[in-house]
Amino acid sequence: MSSTTLPPPHPDRLLPADPATRELARELLSCVESLPIVSPHGHVSATMISNDTAFTTPADLFVSPDHYVTRLLHANGSSLASLGVGVAAEPHEVWREFCAAWHVFDGTASGTWLVAELHDPFGIDDTPTAHNADQLYQRIMTRLGEPSFRPRALLDSFAMEVLATTDDPLDDLSAHRSLRDDATFACRIVPTFRPDAYVNAHAAGFVNRVDRLIDEASEGRSGYDGYLAALRHRRQFFIDAGAVAADHGVRTPLSLRLDRSSATSLFERLRRGDVSRDDRDAFEAHMLYEMARMSVDDGLVMTVHPGSLRNHHPDTFAQYGPDSGHDIPIAVDFTTSLRPLLSDFGTEPGFHLVLFTLDESTFSRELAPLAGFYPSVYLGSPWWFLDAPDALMRFRSAVTETTGFSRYGGFVDDTRAFCSIPARHNVARRVEASYLARLVGEHRLSLARAREIIVDVIDAAPRRAFKL
Amino acid sequence: MSSTTLPPPHPDRLLPADPATRELARELLSCVESLPIVSPHGHVSATMISNDTAFTTPADLFVSPDHYVTRLLHANGSSLASLGVGVAAEPHEVWREFCAAWHVFDGTASGTWLVAELHDPFGIDDTPTAHNADQLYQRIMTRLGEPSFRPRALLDSFAMEVLATTDDPLDDLSAHRSLRDDATFACRIVPTFRPDAYVNAHAAGFVNRVDRLIDEASEGRSGYDGYLAALRHRRQFFIDAGAVAADHGVRTPLSLRLDRSSATSLFERLRRGDVSRDDRDAFEAHMLYEMARMSVDDGLVMTVHPGSLRNHHPDTFAQYGPDSGHDIPIAVDFTTSLRPLLSDFGTEPGFHLVLFTLDESTFSRELAPLAGFYPSVYLGSPWWFLDAPDALMRFRSAVTETTGFSRYGGFVDDTRAFCSIPARHNVARRVEASYLARLVGEHRLSLARAREIIVDVIDAAPRRAFKL
């Protein structure tokens, strides 16, 4: 295994091989490659940016917090402990283990991003191996000590214009507020309201969190009324701090409209623990409906990320906690699940609902038809396992013939891997250029129009869908 | 947004970019591009053809009745009322709204058809815009006044050889009969028996329609026996008027064999309204089974269009009626659902069952395996949201490796958009040429054999499957 694993990023990487189509793709890519990044959904920490905390080690930057990376290393025989997932680990050893197993990322989306990240900003084109691991570690450490490698400087170098974080409803958003008030920092960091922990009635600790929410934010009201009031109140608090969206990570997109008295009674039974599994499902479905109602009222864009069975392996969850790499997708039905919600809110002026999926079979079957009728529904970009060059292309091919380009919600990187942000956006731009180049080459679009479309898709779409 | 949206139809449009493959595709396309059109399933009005009624306005021809077009305009902010859907609207204004939003069709199947339709027969290559809308309106109006733009003359110019309509079982088919008796009109217009309104036990007004069916067609028999007799009688009436097929638009392809006494008792309870939701489902499943039995007996080809949740948005349905653009697909199971029907009729000589789907995941998983065993089962061409260049190609790639070409039911345009008929068939021919060109280029077929296959797929397949 002595050969170079991945070449350094080639200017034509990910562009189609046919020479004429590649030439068109290059031309289209040139329209967008250097545009600023608008990132309306992700998992970077606002506090880290606010404090401009230097990154500590290559292990913390590239390996331990990135479950895309650690899961595949785990599948190939590493223990999560040795990768520093959820537990402390010696960073040199984490890095060595990562470098020694570099080949497992060949052909993966993560591999593509990692190559780009090492090259830019770190200037590393050597393939990591067990042999050069320590040397690479040192080279990266040297850089991490430089001012230009602090989070804010990196965001500047990424040309980040907007970066959304994902936050607990009771977060005080002080980091966001201080960033907003800082005239020396141009990038707009906006919080996202993520109420899962307060509406997911199956989660351990749900009742305690609800109690705390009511205590802190209901302004004296109690019970179900206080609960709704507290959620509304915190949403407004987020809006005041710059939030544009509320995000909902649900197992299924089931929605249900309960009348007030049924909802109240179910809520009280939940707090007493006097409920069945179906009751908990019903409450969650009802709350998805209520969250849509609140979005109609307060204007927060509603984003829904359904269809992941979280923490599939109980022992790993017990030992390493959530987001440790074993959330596994399930088949999802949007059409019937969302019908109650869309029946009542789907044509409400100003309501924006961005739907994400991990189930490709819904691309053409459900999502494109829904977004092709409801003015509120936007197509979320391919998510997680599907945020990868071929999968992005399958998405384009599956939805565009029904919805065109106008119903797209824009690319979303959805990442906690800081340095992968520009790499991910760059990949998405290359895929759009390649797709449009094919349409032009097949005489389905003029080149002039394709130039306009790629700018719209990359730059205008996320601003439009996320009200930026 | 000043550029030309779509170029006028290019001779190589939709053909693959690789030069050698394109050359093969051109050669294969030339074998079929000018063949007559056989259209065994669609929604054009026989009365309009019989009366040879001139089209009234561009809005009525291109916009208001075409839910492919109006749904996407609606998603992008138009009200259905302003598009003349289900209500009267000023046609100039409908047309202006359509032209101003022309860009939303970029990359869509509808966009491809519309460009072709404006070019031929209307000679228009200008991209519609808000600015040229009135001028285009006038140019089209001028043409619509000419004799060569009447329905019959257009059908002649389309080289239509067979055109099937879709009709209510109690239709008197007088238009079909007069067309058949008209020696001056060569195109064969055949009715299709569509009994949904009389077998869908969930639909409002079901019982009244059943009563009327029994009154008008049971020849004195009553109850369940009279109901079946009336259906049989009307099928024969359709056959006598030239029908070759019966079409079934069902939510699911569930089939169920009830014995006569159970069916009779369920039917009586249905008429009294003394039924559960499950009872209604059971009746529908039983009637799909009975319809197959009738097809075995009388030879009408059975076509099934399952998996659309009709009228997803209740308010829109209440205001604008059915077919207003919010029928949304759901996941479909064919394998277990059709088992009762296929167990009893799947190998019956002469029985033809053409299966359509909106759920791509069934292409390779269920439809190709079923059509690859049962002599009765034919693969319906990709339907509705899937009648689009890339989706047609995915269908070919997904089913051909299991079933070859012989189990294909032929392309079906399934449209009420009159001028789109030749455009749709032309797109299908281009996709077949492109697919076969790839197989030839990859040395999977000889060019000589591919020439034979494309003629068979385009011309012979629909005649074979639909007994034309």
Added chain:
Amino acid sequence: MSSTTLPPPHPDRLLPADPATRELARELLSCVESLPIVSPHGHVSATMISNDTAFTTPADLFVSPDHYVTRLLHANGSSLASLGVGVAAEPHEVWREFCAAWHVFDGTASGTWLVAELHDPFGIDDTPTAHNADQLYQRIMTRLGEPSFRPRALLDSFAMEVLATTDDPLDDLSAHRSLRDDATFACRIVPTFRPDAYVNAHAAGFVNRVDRLIDEASEGRSGYDGYLAALRHRRQFFIDAGAVAADHGVRTPLSLRLDRSSATSLFERLRRGDVSRDDRDAFEAHMLYEMARMSVDDGLVMTVHPGSLRNHHPDTFAQYGPDSGHDIPIAVDFTTSLRPLLSDFGTEPGFHLVLFTLDESTFSRELAPLAGFYPSVYLGSPWWFLDAPDALMRFRSAVTETTGFSRYGGFVDDTRAFCSIPARHNVARRVEASYLARLVGEHRLSLARAREIIVDVIDAAPRRAFKL
């Protein structure tokens, strides 16, 4: 229909048309085209190899036992009886029927294999037709009489290194033992433990088979304990005879952990016939779980083939028996179904679980994410209807971006069609070369690394996953 149907196998067959990509694919193919064949799952008879029985007729070699071939002939109008399926038939007539319908295989995977098989080893490049059928029959018969066309000589000429059979747990494996002891025969023939008939509680005759299993192998223990002991005992017997894997053909991959007393009581009720349909499902799910436990203990690789509804057409099953061409896939859920099994065994050292599917929608949604976390889970190669050039390519595109290449279980031919074995492996090698050529052409991998990967995927992957 006079043209040549399929050209003789072209050196570039199945390689991509773009000239530069094809050149890369040729180069990558050359790294693996002549490597020995490792075939860790299939349905060839060990007795036939042990006895080195000459093949009798072209009909028996190419048609009657191959349900891929007979099903499509049946769909196109042949009776299974006339093809010699499950009943005796005059072989000349079977062969004539096959040759006359040769065109139905155009574009199919079977067609690709058949062309290759006729060419090599039989030296036939003529397209079979009704006219040359008798002459081809004679040419093949002549060859079948030659020593070099006996099974062992053919396996040598195929460069078979390992060939796994699939065997009943009570098989005495004498053929395997005699082959292993035969120093003149180099190919390693290994049995595979397939306990379906003894764990599928829905199958007719289940209780009798279980009784016999306990009688023969429980070493005096009785009841549920004896049943488990007998299974363990026979697994060890297989291991001693060279087995590396146990194969499980289940309708769904549902797994369930019953405690010992529940399992015992359910088992006793099953033997008395005192069970519901759900009870039978529960027992099967529990036994899939127990089989995983046994694999953890004894090291047999566990392979699971779920999602086929066997014997869809009851009359055909009654007349022709199982494997007569009407097993039809259904949608499958792996994520929730396998959770009990993976929760307890998914991270057990040495446990290997190879998952196959007939449901493409699970490629990216479930299988890649599972194999991308659990060290035990390997991706089975596309199975049955999906073992075809385009489907293999869709698999690669769907899973590689999540799992890379390291989680692949290697190509499996899974066939009883003896001469198709090298043809199938050759197709898989061409697809891998084409896929990797695209990645190299798109600058996603270096050519040097792609050369290493293709050797790993073709040669090392099956050895790794199947512990060979």
